[in-house]
Amino acid sequence: MNISKRSCFRCAEEDESFLEDLYGYTVCNACTIKLGLYHDETIQKHASSYQRAKDLDPAKPSYQEEVDRRLVMMEKDYIAKRIKLLHIRYRLRNS
Numbered sequence: 001m002n003i004s005k006r007s008c009f010r011c012a013e014e015d016e017s018f019l020e021d022l023y024g025y026t027v028c029n030a031c032t033i034k035l036g037l038y039h040d041e042t043i044q045k046h047a048s049s050y051q052r053a054k055d056l057d058p059a060k061p062s063y064q065e066e067v068d069r070r071l072v073m074m075e076k077d078y079i080a081k082r083i084k085l086l087h088i089r090y091r092l093r094n095s
């Protein structure tokens, strides 16, 4: 039987009392603090700032659109880097 234990993605903390699920990732309390997550007030400030720019130029993205765009770009960058490393590992094992 294979029992997989949860652990913090960053520091490998395994004590369940310190772990929480953040958007599908397991993170411990200490590492959550280090992530520097924005408070709602800061997020609203950014959203307002983007909205002011969009009011002047409708072609500009809303904050939500910008965040969505960044998430897509980050995912593409992650995949490209992962493919590069997987290729290196494959070539090291097969040459």
Ligand SMILES: [Zn+2]
Pocket (backbone or CB within 6 Å): 008, 009, 010, 011, 012, 013, 027, 028, 029, 030, 031, 032
């Ligand atoms: Zn941690």
